[in-house]
Amino acid sequence: MKPRAALLLLLPAMALWVLSFAWPIVSVVRLSLFKSDYVFETFVGLKNYLMAFKDPFYVRSYFNVLVYVAFVVPSTLGISYWVAMYLEGFSHRVQAVGRFVVYLPALTSGYIMGLLWKWFLYRDGLINYVLSFFGTPEIAWLYQPWAARAALSAIEILTSIGILVILFAASLRSIPLQLRDAAVTDGATERQYRRYIVRPLMMPTVLLATLLLIIGVMKIWSTIYILTPGGGPGGATSTPVYEVFLTAFEYGKPGLAAAKGIVLMTLIALAILLKQRIELWVKP
Amino acid sequence: MYKTLIAVLVVLVALTGISFAGGQEETGEYELLWLTAGDQMDYDRSLIGAPADYEGGAFSYIADSYMAEHPNVKLNLMIRDVAKGTMTPDSLMAAGTPPDVWMDANSQFAKYLGPHYALPMEQYVDTSIYQDALVQAFTRDGHVYALPQMNIPVGLAINLKMAREIGYALPSQKEWTTDEYMRLGAKLKSAGKYLNIAMTGGAAWSWNLMWNSAFGGTMFENQDYSKTTINSKGSALGMEYIKSWVTLGYAPPHPNEQIDDRGIEGFAQDRLFSCTLQTGHVIHWMRQAVDAGLIDGPFEYTFMEAPHDPDYVEHSGYDCYQWITVAHKSDSEDRNKVVADWANYLTKEATYISAVLSGDIPTLKEIDRPLIGEFAKPSVQALLKVAREAPPLDSGRQLTQRREIFKAWEAPIQAFMNDKMTVEEALVIMERETNRLLAE
Numbered sequence: 108m109k110p111r112a113a114l115l116l117l118l119p120a121m122a123l124w125v126l127s128f129a130w131p132i133v134s135v136v137r138l139s140l141f142k143s144d145y146v147f148e149t150f151v152g153l154k155n156y157l158m159a160f161k162d163p164f165y166v167r168s169y170f171n172v173l174v175y176v177a178f179v180v181p182s183t184l185g186i187s188y189w190v191a192m193y194l195e196g197f198s199h200r201v202q203a204v205g206r207f208v209v210y211l212p213a214l215t216s217g218y219i220m221g222l223l224w225k226w227f228l229y230r231d232g233l234i235n236y237v238l239s240f241f242g243t244p245e246i247a248w249l250y251q252p253w254a255a256r257a258a259l260s261a262i263e264i265l266t267s268i269g270i271l272v273i274l275f276a277a278s279l280r281s282i283p284l285q286l287r288d289a290a291v292t293d294g295a296t297e298r299q300y301r302r303y304i305v306r307p308l309m310m311p312t313v314l315l316a317t318l319l320l321i322i323g324v325m326k327i328w329s330t331i332y333i334l335t336p337g338g339g340p341g342g343a344t345s346t347p348v349y350e351v352f353l354t355a356f357e358y359g360k361p362g363l364a365a366a367k368g369i370v371l372m373t374l375i376a377l378a379i380l381l382k383q384r385i386e387l388w389v390k391p
Numbered sequence: 392m393y394k395t396l397i398a399v400l401v402v403l404v405a406l407t408g409i410s411f412a413g414g415q416e417e418t419g420e421y422e423l424l425w426l427t428a429g430d431q432m433d434y435d436r437s438l439i440g441a442p443a444d445y446e447g448g449a450f451s452y453i454a455d456s457y458m459a460e461h462p463n464v465k466l467n468l469m470i471r472d473v474a475k476g477t478m479t480p481d482s483l484m485a486a487g488t489p490p491d492v493w494m495d496a497n498s499q500f501a502k503y504l505g506p507h508y509a510l511p512m513e514q515y516v517d518t519s520i521y522q523d524a525l526v527q528a529f530t531r532d533g534h535v536y537a538l539p540q541m542n543i544p545v546g547l548a549i550n551l552k553m554a555r556e557i558g559y560a561l562p563s564q565k566e567w568t569t570d571e572y573m574r575l576g577a578k579l580k581s582a583g584k585y586l587n588i589a590m591t592g593g594a595a596w597s598w599n600l601m602w603n604s605a606f607g608g609t610m611f612e613n614q615d616y617s618k619t620t621i622n623s624k625g626s627a628l629g630m631e632y633i634k635s636w637v638t639l640g641y642a643p644p645h646p647n648e649q650i651d652d653r654g655i656e657g658f659a660q661d662r663l664f665s666c667t668l669q670t671g672h673v674i675h676w677m678r679q680a681v682d683a684g685l686i687d688g689p690f691e692y693t694f695m696e697a698p699h700d701p702d703y704v705e706h707s708g709y710d711c712y713q714w715i716t717v718a719h720k721s722d723s724e725d726r727n728k729v730v731a732d733w734a735n736y737l738t739k740e741a742t743y744i745s746a747v748l749s750g751d752i753p754t755l756k757e758i759d760r761p762l763i764g765e766f767a768k769p770s771v772q773a774l775l776k777v778a779r780e781a782p783p784l785d786s787g788r789q790l791t792q793r794r795e796i797f798k799a800w801e802a803p804i805q806a807f808m809n810d811k812m813t814v815e816e817a818l819v820i821m822e823r824e825t826n827r828l829l830a831e
Binding site: 144145146147158161163164230247249250336337338340341342355356357358359361 | 476477478481484485489502503505507508592593594645647648791792794795798799801802805827831
């Protein structure tokens with residue numbers, strides 16, 4: 108193919124990339140250097156970035172991410188990995204039904220999940236009602252920082268398990284059967300097979316899942332919007348994405364919101380780089 | 392070949408755009424976008440002179456009437472969803488298509504009242520028909536950048552039915568003291584009723600500032616918005632006072648879970664003796680409570696100032712905000728004239744409609760129609776009396792940082808309510824955070 112024709116064929120995709128990705132990023136970077144109200148703009152250089160780091164709610168949102176990561180990542184990975192392995196022992200039909208059931212919460216819109224959980228988590232909601240049978244005093248789930256973070260984490264775990272089970276199941280099925288046969292022939296037990304063959308082969312998928320979960324918790328939005336609209340008690344539930352939303356649309360500071368967004372994007376890019384480094388390092 | 396084709400296409404597209412934009416004004420026809428925060432659908436048509444079978448909202452009726460008189464103008468209404476904050480206007484601004492006319496609460500407009508955006512209305516319409524003090528509030532460098540559409544005082548709503556039930560006669564303003572209010576609280580408690588609600592959830596604290604003012608506490612003084620005056624003995628006493636309602640059982644427990652909506656619900660459902668409210672709130676929520684079967688029918692209520700501590704002040708302050716109409720300036724003088732005319736027509740008609748349908752206080756010096764409906768009710772007249780007699784308190788309604796300030800107050804106030812911080816410690820943080828945000 109002639110280079111000119113190839114370029115012409117690439118043009119629509121490149122145009123789409125520029126319009127939907129490159130141009131918005133350039134616009135946001137530009138906006139982050141201005142104090143703006145969408146109508147009137149003043150160049151302020153890096154002041155928005157300094158203000159972002161001085162904003163206690165924005166800084167706290169990253170601490171919240173660390174808490175969410177600590178709550179969500181190990182438990183979601185562990186449960187999903189176990190469910191995927193457990194389902195492997197059943198027929199294809201049972202596996203399909205199992206995967207569908209665990210994937211259901213992920214299919215539900217975040218907004219609907221939020222409304223449902225609001226009903227569960229209210230002081231006179233379902234969870235406190237159930238706990239009352241065990242003599243537990245009622246908990247203000249959405250009004251105490253750690254209870255609110257735990258509640259948000261539980262929702263994130265439930266909605267994330269489905270997609271990870273699918274991911275792990277696909278990864279498990281891609282392991283060649285010959286490897287199992289070879290291991291069994293060499294006298295490996297089931298446990299040794301899983302530990303020395305399956306686990307290393309699954310590591311890239313586990314790393315990918317970890318990265319997806321970390322990015323996912325940074326971007327939690329709809330459940331916070333429904334359950335703790337101001338970002339929780341003292342900003343205890345807010346995430347960086349939610350802070351960007353509040354800054355842009357509640358406080359009317361698009362320039363500052365853009366700076367916060369750029370910082371978040373940079374951190375996500377660094378996390379992806381880190382994941383790739385680790386992947387190279389643990390490559391079987 | 393390709394370059395020529397692309398160039399021709401670009402020129403064609405540009406010409407089409409230019410001819411479309413210019414075409415409207417050449418023919419004297421205008422299509423205007425106007426934005427507001429709500430269009431009341433369930434209302435008594437006869438109060439505003441609309442036909443009984445008119446299907447649109449109350450504000451839409453004004454637009455339809457204007458279009459009937461001005462067939463060359465087409466008005467497109469867009470409603471701002473209040474639950475989404477400023478998302479709708481921000482999106483319009485970001486897209487470069489600001490609304491030609493925008494009618495909303497004054498807190499929305501802090502960044503738009505200037506020559507870079509707003510039409511100087513005094514150059515197009517007679518602004519002297521509106522109350523001078525309100526026009527002055529939105530005048531910058533001699534230019535009137537907004538027309539006042541309604542004036543909304545926030546007073547202490549009082550459940551007269553409950554007062555009768557416990558045999559309580561409301562005292563005169565002079566005797567309506569913070570001590571008297573606590574004595575009333577004890578009486579209500581023994582009757583199994585709540586005096587008020589302590590609302591410290593979310594950013595609801597703005598509703599409580601009148602209790603600081605009862606002891607002489609202020610948020611700003613002399614319109615100096617460079618620093619706050621919140622850290623004072625008056626504010627400390629006000630906050631302790633609100634907390635004492637909960638401690639003594641005069642208010643529902645868990646104040647940090649109570650937001651303004653809970654207060655409105657509680658009052659409209661006959662569960663609270665008093666609550667900080669505005670007229671439109673009670674009307675709307677009481678109707679909902681009746682429809683839901685929570686109360687048999689609307690009960691009698693009135694408005695008073697918040698009680699005051701005579702050792703500090705003679706009157707507590709009342710909060711107040713306005714709805715205003717802001718017109719967007721364009722490069723076309725003909726269009727500006729049309730936009731200003733519609734903005735003025737809308738403001739004049741909407742001030743009447745808001746008064747008779749929601750009991751809001753009109754902003755026109757004179758109205759040539761009888762003020763009937765909600766406005767004629769004794770409760771609204773009582774609130775008017777509060778607005779005339781009590782001093783307004785300054786809660787920085789026009790500050791762009793207002794929402795952030797109240798968000799920053801949430802944590803120290805809630806820590807104080809949970810006995811994890813003293814009132815003095817909380818006020819130091821509130822002062823520091825407010826001044827930090829004001830300095831930005």
